[in-house]
Amino acid sequence: MKIIVADTYDEMSRLATHKLLATMLKSGRVNMAITAGNTPKGVYQLLVDEVAGRDYYDNVHFYNFDEVPVNGEPEGVTMTNLRRLFFTPANVSESQIERLTPENYQTWDEKLTADGGLDLMLMGLGADGHFLGNVPGATKFGNQTYRVEADATPTLREVLVDEVGGDESKAPDFYVTMGPQSVMTQVRDAVMIVNGKGKAAMVKQAFFGPVTEDVPSSILQLHPNFTLILDADAASELNL
Amino acid sequence: MKIIVADTYDEMSRLATHKLLATMLKSGRVNMAITAGNTPKGVYQLLVDEVAGRDYYDNVHFYNFDEVPVNGEPEGVTMTNLRRLFFTPANVSESQIERLTPENYQTWDEKLTADGGLDLMLMGLGADGHFLGNVPGATKFGNQTYRVEADATPTLREVLVDEVGGDESKAPDFYVTMGPQSVMTQVRDAVMIVNGKGKAAMVKQAFFGPVTEDVPSSILQLHPNFTLILDADAASELNL
Amino acid sequence: MKIIVADTYDEMSRLATHKLLATMLKSGRVNMAITAGNTPKGVYQLLVDEVAGRDYYDNVHFYNFDEVPVNGEPEGVTMTNLRRLFFTPANVSESQIERLTPENYQTWDEKLTADGGLDLMLMGLGADGHFLGNVPGATKFGNQTYRVEADATPTLREVLVDEVGGDESKAPDFYVTMGPQSVMTQVRDAVMIVNGKGKAAMVKQAFFGPVTEDVPSSILQLHPNFTLILDADAASELNL
Amino acid sequence: MKIIVADTYDEMSRLATHKLLATMLKSGRVNMAITAGNTPKGVYQLLVDEVAGRDYYDNVHFYNFDEVPVNGEPEGVTMTNLRRLFFTPANVSESQIERLTPENYQTWDEKLTADGGLDLMLMGLGADGHFLGNVPGATKFGNQTYRVEADATPTLREVLVDEVGGDESKAPDFYVTMGPQSVMTQVRDAVMIVNGKGKAAMVKQAFFGPVTEDVPSSILQLHPNFTLILDADAASELNL
Numbered sequence: 022m023k024i025i026v027a028d029t030y031d032e033m034s035r036l037a038t039h040k041l042l043a044t045m046l047k048s049g050r051v052n053m054a055i056t057a058g059n060t061p062k063g064v065y066q067l068l069v070d071e072v073a074g075r076d077y078y079d080n081v082h083f084y085n086f087d088e089v090p091v092n093g094e095p096e097g098v099t100m101t102n103l104r105r106l107f108f109t110p111a112n113v114s115e116s117q118i119e120r121l122t123p124e125n126y127q128t129w130d131e132k133l134t135a136d137g138g139l140d141l142m143l144m145g146l147g148a149d150g151h152f153l154g155n156v157p158g159a160t161k162f163g164n165q166t167y168r169v170e171a172d173a174t175p176t177l178r179e180v181l182v183d184e185v186g187g188d189e190s191k192a193p194d195f196y197v198t199m200g201p202q203s204v205m206t207q208v209r210d211a212v213m214i215v216n217g218k219g220k221a222a223m224v225k226q227a228f229f230g231p232v233t234e235d236v237p238s239s240i241l242q243l244h245p246n247f248t249l250i251l252d253a254d255a256a257s258e259l260n261l
Numbered sequence: 262m263k264i265i266v267a268d269t270y271d272e273m274s275r276l277a278t279h280k281l282l283a284t285m286l287k288s289g290r291v292n293m294a295i296t297a298g299n300t301p302k303g304v305y306q307l308l309v310d311e312v313a314g315r316d317y318y319d320n321v322h323f324y325n326f327d328e329v330p331v332n333g334e335p336e337g338v339t340m341t342n343l344r345r346l347f348f349t350p351a352n353v354s355e356s357q358i359e360r361l362t363p364e365n366y367q368t369w370d371e372k373l374t375a376d377g378g379l380d381l382m383l384m385g386l387g388a389d390g391h392f393l394g395n396v397p398g399a400t401k402f403g404n405q406t407y408r409v410e411a412d413a414t415p416t417l418r419e420v421l422v423d424e425v426g427g428d429e430s431k432a433p434d435f436y437v438t439m440g441p442q443s444v445m446t447q448v449r450d451a452v453m454i455v456n457g458k459g460k461a462a463m464v465k466q467a468f469f470g471p472v473t474e475d476v477p478s479s480i481l482q483l484h485p486n487f488t489l490i491l492d493a494d495a496a497s498e499l500n501l
Numbered sequence: 502m503k504i505i506v507a508d509t510y511d512e513m514s515r516l517a518t519h520k521l522l523a524t525m526l527k528s529g530r531v532n533m534a535i536t537a538g539n540t541p542k543g544v545y546q547l548l549v550d551e552v553a554g555r556d557y558y559d560n561v562h563f564y565n566f567d568e569v570p571v572n573g574e575p576e577g578v579t580m581t582n583l584r585r586l587f588f589t590p591a592n593v594s595e596s597q598i599e600r601l602t603p604e605n606y607q608t609w610d611e612k613l614t615a616d617g618g619l620d621l622m623l624m625g626l627g628a629d630g631h632f633l634g635n636v637p638g639a640t641k642f643g644n645q646t647y648r649v650e651a652d653a654t655p656t657l658r659e660v661l662v663d664e665v666g667g668d669e670s671k672a673p674d675f676y677v678t679m680g681p682q683s684v685m686t687q688v689r690d691a692v693m694i695v696n697g698k699g700k701a702a703m704v705k706q707a708f709f710g711p712v713t714e715d716v717p718s719s720i721l722q723l724h725p726n727f728t729l730i731l732d733a734d735a736a737s738e739l740n741l
Numbered sequence: 742m743k744i745i746v747a748d749t750y751d752e753m754s755r756l757a758t759h760k761l762l763a764t765m766l767k768s769g770r771v772n773m774a775i776t777a778g779n780t781p782k783g784v785y786q787l788l789v790d791e792v793a794g795r796d797y798y799d800n801v802h803f804y805n806f807d808e809v810p811v812n813g814e815p816e817g818v819t820m821t822n823l824r825r826l827f828f829t830p831a832n833v834s835e836s837q838i839e840r841l842t843p844e845n846y847q848t849w850d851e852k853l854t855a856d857g858g859l860d861l862m863l864m865g866l867g868a869d870g871h872f873l874g875n876v877p878g879a880t881k882f883g884n885q886t887y888r889v890e891a892d893a894t895p896t897l898r899e900v901l902v903d904e905v906g907g908d909e910s911k912a913p914d915f916y917v918t919m920g921p922q923s924v925m926t927q928v929r930d931a932v933m934i935v936n937g938k939g940k941a942a943m944v945k946q947a948f949f950g951p952v953t954e955d956v957p958s959s960i961l962q963l964h965p966n967f968t969l970i971l972d973a974d975a976a977s978e979l980n981l
Binding site for chain 3: 742881882883921922925926927929950951952953959960962963964965
Binding site: 022161162163201202205206207209230231232233239240242243244245 | 262401402403441442445446447449470471472473479480482483484485
């Protein structure tokens with residue numbers, strides 16, 4: 022685990038962007054899993070400017086690592102957000118987008134293996150300790166890509182309603198996510214960005230506390246190549 | 262995880278030996294952690310013949326990964342066994358032996374990092390699910406190299422007396438071992454050999470059951486490069 | 502460059518076999534290019550015994566790296582020899598054999614890239630300094646996989662007649678081979694075996710003399726991961 | 742070889758900077774060889790802003806890869822320039838600077854091996870095809886780090902006078918440089934930046950022409966991980 026404490030959100034975003042772009046510049050096929058959510062907005066602003074119109078990133082394949090289906094919609098929340106934040110403004114070709122969906126999650130790990138694994142994954146951290154769709158109460162470290170039912174924890178259904186914008190009729194009964202085993206065994210370079218005081222306590226607990234399924238992201242302590250990029254606020258409870 | 266089912270103990274030993282020798286033949290410094298115990302006796306018989314008198318293995322450094330001190334003795338159980346089984350008959354130079362001891366365990370992970378990590382670790386499996394000195398009831402996944410007190414579990418003191426040959430006066434109050442975090446983050450090629458019907462149930466539980474501290478070796482399901490070499494008996498409860 | 506001097510041909514063969522088998526035991530797809538000729542006969546005797554009937558090598562793909570077509574025959578000299586020495590007695594499945602042919606050589610490098618490169622290549626050394634089909638007088642270091650015409654050097658036509666067993670009517674007008682650039686950029690682990698006094702002078706010249714197209718194998722001095730395994734005779738002119 | 746054509750010098754500099762910073766963000770010791778000269782000035786402007794005052798780059802060791810001694814001065818041309826362009830404004834600690842000098846060049850390759858090799862090297866291209874101090878007429882592909890005498894080529898003495906600012910009394914009789922073999926076998930990620938119409942013909946010749954000691958940088962065609970970053974002018978003679 023390499024911990025990097027940036028002064029600001031902008032610095033954090035810049036550092037993550039360097040890692041992403043350097044991976045994307047490698048020769049041959051590059052496989053990269055990326056996250057939606059609020060934390061990476063700064064990263065995508067930088068990425069869009071660098072990627073749009075450049076053909077030297079044509080070798081990069083982008084993967085989502087979880088998906089929340091939306092009733093009545095052809096694509097789920099994650100892919101919709103990735104398109105809006107990055108794929109569409111950066112003009113990423115459809116042939117470079119690899120979609121995890123409710124239909125293919127059971128063969129996703131096999132597909133990743135056949136594709137040669139993931140060169141890099143960019144992740145965020147939930148204030149409750151979740152990473153990807155691995156939430157406390159519904160996570161087993163041994164899970165590969167799996168399906169989580171809305172009633173797996175007391176609060177999950179509410180979260181899913183939130184995810185689809187508050188409209189209960191659109192909220193799904195489940196979502197799919199890569200599990201801890203998938204991340205640990207498929208990802209060569211695991212990068213997490215975290216900002217804000219609201220997550221400072223969880224940063225301390227997840228990466229300096231016990232490794233436990235109650236704090237799913239704590240498993241990343243055992244990843245051989247895990248880079249944690251924090252802004253000063255997110256690092257404010259650490260004694261470094 | 263790659264699972265290899267050999268027909269016999271001899272075949273299992275030969276396969277592990279190929280992996281060890283190929284690693285040892287690499288250029289530059291090679292760091293290899295090896296196990297004592299009964300399982301690898303066949304491996305050491307093969308290794309001794311290949312290594313004794315050959316100077317092209319001079320670049321290899323051998324590490325023990327746990328140690329049980331013996332009251333009144335200069336070296337512990339693990340190192341004594343490794344010398345008897347391998348270092349002495351293979352004529353391995355003292356400068357190639359890197360000793361984990363009760364005195365240096367707190368800086369062992371730092372040392373491994375400074376040495377460039379471990380290219381390979383050869384491990385065995387306990388019928389109770391332990392690997393290295395990580396036993397059920399006294400193992401935390403987040404542990405780096407640590408000290409385990411004899412009263413950490415109800416049965417541990419008895420085990421330690423056994424380890425020193427049954428003489429209670431020689432039995433220590435503790436031992437030291439690399440922890441799960443050390444193995445997961447420092448070892449590039451994790452190799453485990455298991456033979457015999459007596460371990461068949463544990464093979465199934467540890468590598469096809471939940472990842473839990475109650476079965477310490479189950480964490481190896483998450484290692485990105487874990488090879489499990491079984492004889493037919495050890496594999497007899499698997500549905501492959 | 503790591504140079505290993507074995508006492509005997511048998512030891513040389515055993516060491517190469519360890520390297521091959523350890524690579525073949527890796528998880529996921531393994532890509533391995535192997536050589537025909539006299540030098541590796543000892544290797545294949547050992548390999549056949551280890552591989553025949555074992556399903557845990559099913560993930561290995563075997564590539565030939567050159568081919569001499571034979572007039573009137575469906576397969577060339579290299580593939581015919583590899584089948585006889587190894588594929589047939591080891592019962593290697595046809596789906597694991599990747600054939601370089603006069604028909605596909607122009608897309609061979611692309612194919613290798615798409616396949617993920619070669620994990621290991623086992624090579625021999627010619628007494629004239631050639632490696633693969635890269636002979637003095639017809640080799641450019643910049644060559645990828647290419648076609649060599651029989652009149653490219655004064656002696657080549659004679660060599661080709663020899664290769665097909667002395668029958669001029671069967672001798673081709675050309676052969677195909679991976680070039681130096683292919684080997685340097687596609688092969689992660691380059692292994693060469695050489696035995697016999699007859700090659701001792703060339704071992705010295707190729708690996709301790711200048712890097713020059715006149716001695717094609719001298720380029721291997723620049724490979725980042727080149728292992729040269731010699732018997733004592735082949736090493737007899739070196740001052741190690 | 743991965744060729745990246747940037748529109749502008751600034752874009753070229755930014756892309757190289759991403760690669761450098763991402764390498765520098767790795768955990769554990771990072772070894773990076775960097776170039777002086779005019780081409781990388783844009784890179785260092787970006788780097789200085791990112792590196793100055795940040796302690797998370799403390800694990801990076803910086804190496805020069807050639808040195809022109811200056812009569813009467815304690816340090817040579819390369820190190821003086823690297824200090825001015827980067828080390829001093831970025832406040833790089835002296836303990837992170839690894840100096841190749843006329844005194845230690847004979848053991849430099851051994852040192853690099855002991856240090857674990859170079860994670861990345863940033864290079865420029867000479868209009869005459871030189872890279873590092875490997876100039877046409879004085880370069881052997883087999884060279885490790887070596888000493889080049891001022892009379893090795895007809896024009897070299899003049900170049901050396903230029904290098905020391907035109908003062909003949911300060912011009913040395915030799916310089917030292919890592920050779921092609923050192924670069925090929927020690928550098929995991931070889932990055933070259935080239936800008937300007939004045940080098941366009943050489944870009945074509947070096948990377949699309951024959952691999953020959955007359956064009957020393959042509960050897961990089963054989964590097965397994967070579968990234969060539971050009972601006973549009975430098976790429977203007979290529980048919981991509």
